Amino acid sequence: xxxAPITRSTLxxxxxxxxxxxxLAGRLPAGRSFTVKEIAEQYGVSATPVREALVDLSAQGxxxxxxxxxxxxxxxxxxxxxxxxxxxTLVIEGVFRAAVADGSLTRTEAAAEAVAEAVxxxxxRAEAARRAALAGDLDxxxxxxLRFWRELGDLVxxxxxxxxxxxxxxxxxxxxxxLLRARGELRGLLWAGHLDLVAALEAGDAVSAxxxxxxxxxxxxELGRSxxxxx
Numbered sequence: 001x002x003x004a005p006i007t008r009s010t011l012x013x014x015x016x017x018x019x020x021x022x023x024l025a026g027r028l029p030a031g032r033s034f035t036v037k038e039i040a041e042q043y044g045v046s047a048t049p050v051r052e053a054l055v056d057l058s059a060q061g062x063x064x065x066x067x068x069x070x071x072x073x074x075x076x077x078x079x080x081x082x083x084x085x086x087x088x089t090l091v092i093e094g095v096f097r098a099a100v101a102d103g104s105l106t107r108t109e110a111a112a113e114a115v116a117e118a119v120x121x122x123x124x125r126a127e128a129a130r131r132a133a134l135a136g137d138l139d140x141x142x143x144x145x146l147r148f149w150r151e152l153g154d155l156v157x158x159x160x161x162x163x164x165x166x167x168x169x170x171x172x173x174x175x176x177x178x179l180l181r182a183r184g185e186l187r188g189l190l191w192a193g194h195l196d197l198v199a200a201l202e203a204g205d206a207v208s209a210x211x212x213x214x215x216x217x218x219x220x221x222e223l224g225r226s227x228x229x230x231x
Contacts, residue, residue, distance in 0.1 A: 011045055015053035018043070020170065023062055023073055024142055026178050030076065033069035060167050062174060076175040078228040082221065084175075088168045089217040093210065095153070095161055119202070122151045126194035133194075136186030142173055148194055156201070172220065179227035191219045 019039070022028040040050045054071050057063045066072040076084075125148035132141035149169055153162030180186060193212050200208035 011049035012052045012056070015039075015043065015045070015049055016056045019053060019057060020060075020062060023057075024170070024173055024177055025139070026181055028073050029178065030073050030174070033066050033072040035070035038070075061171050074174070076171060078175075078225065081172055081175040081224050081228075084168050084172050085217055085220050085224070088165060088172070089213075091161060092165060092217075093213055095156060095158070095165075118151065118155050119198075122148065122155060123195070123198050125151060126198045129194045130192045133190040133192035134187065136188070136190065138177070138180055138186060138190075141190060142177070145194075146170065146173070152198075152201075172224070176224055176227060179224075183227065189223070191216055191223075 019028065028034075036047050036051045036054065039054070040047045043050070054063060058065060058071065062074055063071045064074050125144050129141060129144040129148050132138075132144055146166070146169060150162065150166050153165055180189075183189070193216060197209060197212045197216075200212055
């Protein structure tokens with residue numbers, strides 16, 4: 001089934017998001033080459049916003065420039081994945097340690113109403129991500145997991161750091177998604193500690209927050225290595 005045409009005004013952003021979702025869903029597999037013309041015809045838009053969207057995705061590390069075909073979906077290796085998780089670990093631990101120390105998620109009395117609403121939104125994302133993880137519903141989990149970490153990062157961290165972490169998380173999903181789909185049954189296999197982390201941060205419990213983050217990163221590394229070596 002061809003994708004629905006994109007008609008909203010922010011074509012560049014909408015195309016980049018749609019193509020990113022195609023990569024995450026495995027419909028644009030690693031190593032797949034395509035041209036600007038192909039994508040423009042597929043979505044029924046002009047070449048300019050397509051080229052801009054593909055350049056954006058290249059900057060995010062999802063695409064490589066293919067001198068013969070235009071662009072190619074990046075092939076992320078186990079070594080790449082391991083380095084990404086290790087980099088993510090180093091950055092995220094510092095961000096959340098600072099958040100717990102200065103009470104970023106606990107100043108509900110003095111903070112603006114928007115902050116309380118943002119915390120509530122993060123908790124909703126956490127609840128949905130946890131349900132999807134426990135059910136082994138990969139497609140639902142990816143969306144909520146990315147939103148959860150993005151919103152949490154925006155709430156407690158530097159926006160540039162949050163953007164960097166978001167890109168790393170998308171790339172690690174690109175590596176693991178095809179391996180997880182090949183695995184089949186995923187219940188009991190996916191990390192589901194989103195709510196626990198929110199609770200620890202809200203309570204200002206630095207020890208628990210660091211433990212949960214360590215478990216999250218260890219789980220990612222062990223799962224990625226296990227999937228890569230048993231495929």
